[in-house]
Amino acid sequence: MSDLLDLTLHVWRQPNPKTPGKLVTYKVQGVSTHASFLEMLDILNEQLNAKGEEPVAFDHDCREGICGTCSLMINGRPHGGQRATTTCQLHMRVFRNNDEIWIEPWRAAAFPVIKDLCVDRTAFDRVIAAGGFITANAGSAPDANDVLVPKESADRAMDAAACIGCGACVAACPNGSAMLFVAAKLAHLHHLPQGQSEKEHRTKSMVGVMDAAGFGNCSNHYECEAACPKQIPRDVMALTNRDYAKAAFIHRDRETKSDGAG
Amino acid sequence: MISLDSRIPSGPVEQKWSKAKFDLKLVNPANKRKYKVIVVGSGLAGGAAAATLAELGYDVACFCFQDSPRRAHSIAAQGGINAAKNYQNDGDSIHRLFYDTVKGGDFRAREANVHRLAEVSVDIIDQCAAMGVPFAREYGGTLANRSFGGAQVSRTFYARGQTGQQLLLGVYAALSRQIGSGKVKMFPRTEMLDVVVDNGRAVGIVARDLVTGEIKSHSAHAVILATGGYGNVFYLSTNAKGCNVTATYRAHKKGAGFANPCFTQIHPTCIPVSGDFQSKLTLMSESLRNDGRVWVPKTKADIGKRPSEIAADSRDYYLERKYPSFGNLSPRDIASRAAKEQCDDGRGVGPGGRGVYLDFADAIKRDGENTIREKYGNLFEMYERITGENPYRVPMRIYPAVHYTMGGLWVDYNLQSSIPGLFCLGEANFSDHGANRLGASALMQGLADGYFIINYTLGNYLAGLNAQKDLVDAKGAAFSDVESSVKTKLDKLLGIGGKRSVDSFHKELGNIMWENCGMARSKDSLEHALQVIPKLREQFWSDVSVLGGKDTFNQSLEKAGRVADFLEFGELMCKDALVREESCGGHFRVEHQTPDGEAKRDDEKFCHAAVWEYVEGSEPVRHVEPLVFENVKLATRSYK
Numbered sequence: 001m002s003d004l005l006d007l008t009l010h011v012w013r014q015p016n017p018k019t020p021g022k023l024v025t026y027k028v029q030g031v032s033t034h035a036s037f038l039e040m041l042d043i044l045n046e047q048l049n050a051k052g053e054e055p056v057a058f059d060h061d062c063r064e065g066i067c068g069t070c071s072l073m074i075n076g077r078p079h080g081g082q083r084a085t086t087t088c089q090l091h092m093r094v095f096r097n098n099d100e101i102w103i104e105p106w107r108a109a110a111f112p113v114i115k116d117l118c119v120d121r122t123a124f125d126r127v128i129a130a131g132g133f134i135t136a137n138a139g140s141a142p143d144a145n146d147v148l149v150p151k152e153s154a155d156r157a158m159d160a161a162a163c164i165g166c167g168a169c170v171a172a173c174p175n176g177s178a179m180l181f182v183a184a185k186l187a188h189l190h191h192l193p194q195g196q197s198e199k200e201h202r203t204k205s206m207v208g209v210m211d212a213a214g215f216g217n218c219s220n221h222y223e224c225e226a227a228c229p230k231q232i233p234r235d236v237m238a239l240t241n242r243d244y245a246k247a248a249f250i251h252r253d254r255e256t257k258s259d260g261a262g
Numbered sequence: 263m264i265s266l267d268s269r270i271p272s273g274p275v276e277q278k279w280s281k282a283k284f285d286l287k288l289v290n291p292a293n294k295r296k297y298k299v300i301v302v303g304s305g306l307a308g309g310a311a312a313a314t315l316a317e318l319g320y321d322v323a324c325f326c327f328q329d330s331p332r333r334a335h336s337i338a339a340q341g342g343i344n345a346a347k348n349y350q351n352d353g354d355s356i357h358r359l360f361y362d363t364v365k366g367g368d369f370r371a372r373e374a375n376v377h378r379l380a381e382v383s384v385d386i387i388d389q390c391a392a393m394g395v396p397f398a399r400e401y402g403g404t405l406a407n408r409s410f411g412g413a414q415v416s417r418t419f420y421a422r423g424q425t426g427q428q429l430l431l432g433v434y435a436a437l438s439r440q441i442g443s444g445k446v447k448m449f450p451r452t453e454m455l456d457v458v459v460d461n462g463r464a465v466g467i468v469a470r471d472l473v474t475g476e477i478k479s480h481s482a483h484a485v486i487l488a489t490g491g492y493g494n495v496f497y498l499s500t501n502a503k504g505c506n507v508t509a510t511y512r513a514h515k516k517g518a519g520f521a522n523p524c525f526t527q528i529h530p531t532c533i534p535v536s537g538d539f540q541s542k543l544t545l546m547s548e549s550l551r552n553d554g555r556v557w558v559p560k561t562k563a564d565i566g567k568r569p570s571e572i573a574a575d576s577r578d579y580y581l582e583r584k585y586p587s588f589g590n591l592s593p594r595d596i597a598s599r600a601a602k603e604q605c606d607d608g609r610g611v612g613p614g615g616r617g618v619y620l621d622f623a624d625a626i627k628r629d630g631e632n633t634i635r636e637k638y639g640n641l642f643e644m645y646e647r648i649t650g651e652n653p654y655r656v657p658m659r660i661y662p663a664v665h666y667t668m669g670g671l672w673v674d675y676n677l678q679s680s681i682p683g684l685f686c687l688g689e690a691n692f693s694d695h696g697a698n699r700l701g702a703s704a705l706m707q708g709l710a711d712g713y714f715i716i717n718y719t720l721g722n723y724l725a726g727l728n729a730q731k732d733l734v735d736a737k738g739a740a741f742s743d744v745e746s747s748v749k750t751k752l753d754k755l756l757g758i759g760g761k762r763s764v765d766s767f768h769k770e771l772g773n774i775m776w777e778n779c780g781m782a783r784s785k786d787s788l789e790h791a792l793q794v795i796p797k798l799r800e801q802f803w804s805d806v807s808v809l810g811g812k813d814t815f816n817q818s819l820e821k822a823g824r825v826a827d828f829l830e831f832g833e834l835m836c837k838d839a840l841v842r843e844e845s846c847g848g849h850f851r852v853e854h855q856t857p858d859g860e861a862k863r864d865d866e867k868f869c870h871a872a873v874w875e876y877v878e879g880s881e882p883v884r885h886v887e888p889l890v891f892e893n894v895k896l897a898t899r900s901y902k
Contacts, residue, residue, distance in 0.1 A: 157396040
C-alpha cells in the first residue's frame with residue numbers, strides 16, 4: 001500500500017549557461033511511494049508555481065524509460081543508481097520518509113548546462129552523423145530474408161542497439177568519456193552482416209568526432225556499465241578497440257575517383 | 263470552402279498505386295536541389311520522409327521539439343510492425359492485410375490508401391533489415407514473426423519489446439547520414455508555432471527556438487507535417503508528455519480540414535492509474551496477449567481475494583468466452599470495451615476496481631519461465647518497476663488507456679491536406695486506420711508514408727512549381743504577419759498572471775474528455791462536455807499562471823501553448839462525436855449498440871469521413887468525403 005513521504009530536496013538551479021548555478025533546498029511533503037521520481041518533481045513544480053517561483057526545468061518525455069530524454073544525477077548517481085532504471089522509471093518507494101535528495105544535471109564538458117537540470121547532448125547526434133548508420137537508400141534493399149543473420153548475431157546486435165542515448169555513461173565516467181555510447185552503436189552495426197562494408201571508415205570517423213567533441217578518454221573504470229539503464233555490456237568497448245586498431249592499419253581515407261563514364 | 267478531392271486513381275484497387283506512380287509528375291534529378299522542403303517532426307514518418315527526400319536530392323529542413331530527432335515518440339512502440347511477407351506460409355497476402363485493416367478499421371478508411379499501405383509493407387521490412395534494424399531471427403537466420411490482434415496470421419516483425427525504438431533508430435541513422443552530409447538541416451528543440459499560407463499555398467512555417475526563445479520564419483516550397491497524434495488531449499495517455507496537437511490544429515485554423523477527430527483508440531493493456539499525481543499511463547504491449555490470458559473473478563464475492571486463491575472455474579476469461587475465434591487477441595476497441603464492461607459490472611480488480619488480470623501462469627507452465635522471459639523480459643521488468651509487483655508470480659493488472667488517434671488532418675491520396683503544398687504523414691493524418699487501428703500497423707503506416715509514398719507524391723506537387731519564383735521571401739509580409747501573431751499569443755500567455763498552473767487546466771480538461779468523450783460516449787455526455795469546455799477555456803485565459811520569460815528556455819510557456827490548443831481541439835472532438843450518431847471502432851455511442859453490446863454502425867448515414875473546416879469567430883463546418891467499398895464487402899465486424 002501507498003505510504004507518504006516528506007522529503008528535503010537540494011536541486012541545482014542555473015538560469016542559463018552563462019550564470020553560475022547553485023543548489024537550492026526545497027521541502028516536499030506527502031509524496032506517494034507509488035509516484036515516479038519525475039512525478040515527485042511535478043509536485044515540487046506545482047508548489048513553486050503556486051508561490052510564484054519559476055518551476056525547475058528538467059528534460060523528460062516518454063516517462064516509460066525508452067526515449068532517453070530524462071537524465072539527473074540523484075545523490076551523485078546517474079538516474080539514481082537503481083539497476084537498469086531510468087530516472088522516469090525510478091519510483092519513490094525506493095526512498096524513505098525524511099530522506100534528503102541531491103538532484104543535479106549531468107556533469108560533463110561535452111554536455112553544457114542549458115538551464116537548471118537540462119543539458120545539451122547534441123554532441124551525441126554529431127557522433128552518429130559521422131558514421132552511426134548503414135548506407136542504404138530507401139528502395140535499394142534486397143528481400144529481407146536474402147541476407148541471413150544468425151540468431152546469435154541478431155541478439156548481440158540487439159543487446160548493443162538497446163542504447164537510449166541518455167548520456168548516463170558519460171555522466172558516470174570520471175573522465176566524461178563517451179566510449180560506451182559510441183561502442184554500443186559500433187557493436188550493433190558490426191554484429192550484423194549489413195554493417196561490414198563500412199566498418200573501418202565508420203569506426204575511425206565516429207571515434208574521431210567523439211574525441212573532437214570534448215569527451216574524455218576511456219581508462220577502464222567501467223562506471224559507465226554500472227550506470228547504464230539499458231545494461232549495455234562493457235565488452236562492446238573491447239570490440240571497438242579491436243576494430244579501431246584494425247581500421248588504423250587498413251583503412252585509408254576515402255578518395256573519390258571518377259570512373260570516366262559518359 | 264475547402265476542396266475534398268480525394269484524387270484516388272481510377273482502375274482496380276490493386277493497380278491504383280502502380281498507375282499513380284506512373285502518372286505522378288517527376289522532378290529532374292538536377293533540379294531537385296533547388297526545391298526546399300520543410301519536415302516538421304522526426305518520428306518514423308517525418309524522419310523517414312526527411313531522410314528519403316534528402317537522398318533524392320531535395321533541400322530539406324527538419325524540425326523537432328525534442329532535444330534530438332532520436333527521441334520522437336515512435337520510439338515507445340513496443341510490439342511490432344506488420345507486413346504481408348507471408349514468410350510463415352500461413353496464408354498471408356497483400357490482399358489479406360488490406361482486408362484485415364479495412365475490417366479492423368470498421369469500414370471507415372479509404373480502400374485505396376489501405377491497399378497501398380499493404381503493398382508497400384513488404385518493402386519496409388526489406389529496407390529496415392538492410393539498414394541494420396536488429397529484428398528477431400530464427401536459428402537459421404531468417405526473420406521471426408508473431409501475431410497481433412485482429413489477425414489470424416503471424417505477420418508481425420519485431421525487435422524484442424522495443425520494435426518502435428529500433429525502427430526509429432534506423433530512421434534516425436538514415437536522417438543522421440543526411441545531416442552529416444549537409445543535405446538535411448536539423449532544428450532540434452525547435453517548435454513549429456504556425457504554418458504560413460500565401461496565395462492559398464503553404465509556403466513555410468514560423469517556429470520558436472526553445473532554448474533561446476527566438477521566433478523565426480522558415481520558407482520552403484512545401485511543408486510536411488508529421489507531428490503525431492493528439493491523445494494528450496486526455497492528459498493521461500500512453501503518449502509522451504510532449505506530444506501535442508499544436509502543429510496540426512494551427513494548420514487546421516489556417517484552412518486544413520480536420521477529419522474524424524473523435525476517432526481515438528483506447529488500448530486495452532495499460533498499467534492502471536495509481537494516484538492523482540499520475541502524469542502518464544504506460545502501455546503493456548499487445549504482444550503479451552499472445553501468451554497472457556485476460557480474466558476477472560466470475561462473482562463479486564471473489565473481489566479482494568488474491569488471484570492465486572481464486573480457482574480456475576471461478577474465473578471469467580471473458581475475451582475467450584465472448585470471442586472464441588480471436589480470444590485474447592481480439593482487436594483493441596473490442597478488448598477495451600470488454601474490460602470496461604467487466605469493471606462496470608463490479609468485477610474489476612485492484613484499487614478502485616478499475617483493472618483486469620493479464621495472467622501468464624499457463625504460458626509459464628507450458629513453455630517455462632525462460633521462454634517467457636526471452637519474449638517479454640523487458641516488459642515484465644518495466645511492469646515490476648512501476649507497480650512493485652512481479653508478474654512472473656502474480657498476474658499483471660491492466661486497464662484500457664488512450665493510446666492512438668485515428669483522426670487527423672484530412673489528406674488526399676497524395677497525402678496532401680486541403681491546403682496545397684501542406685502534406686501530412688503518419689499518425690497526424692487520418693487516412694489509413696478508419697475508426698480503429700490494428701496493432702503493429704502504426705509503425706507500418708509511418709514508414710510507408712515516409713519511405714515509400716511521399717517521395718513520389720511530393721515530386722508531383724513540386725514539379726508544378728517554379729523553384730525560384732515560388733519560394734516566398736521569409737522576410738516578406740506573409741511571414742512577418744504570422745510572426746507577429748505568434749508573438750502576441752506568447753505575450754498574452756505570459757501576461758495573464760493568474761493563479762492556476764498549466765498542468766491543473768490540462769488535468770481538468772483531460773478528465774472532462776475521458777469521462778464524456780472516452781470509451782463510451784452519449785448525447786448527454788457530449789453535450790455536457792460542450793458546455794464545460796468553453797468555460798474551462800475562458801478560465802484558462804483569465805487565470806493561468808505562466809512564469810518565466812519568452813526570450814529564454816521556458817517549459818511552462820511551451821506547455822501553455824499546447825494546452826491552449828487542446829482546450830479548443832477537445833471541443834471539436836466532442837462536436838464530431840456528437841454528430842456521428844453511430845458506433846464504429848473506437849467511437850462507441852451508447853445509444854447505438856447491438857443487444858449484446860457490440861458497436862452498431864449506420865452505413866446509410868455515416869459511411870463517410872467527417873471533415874471539419876475552421877471558421878474564424880463562428881461554428882466549424884462539417885463536410886463529408888463519402889467512402890466507397892468495392893473490394894471489401896461492408897459487413898458487421900465479427901470476431902466471434
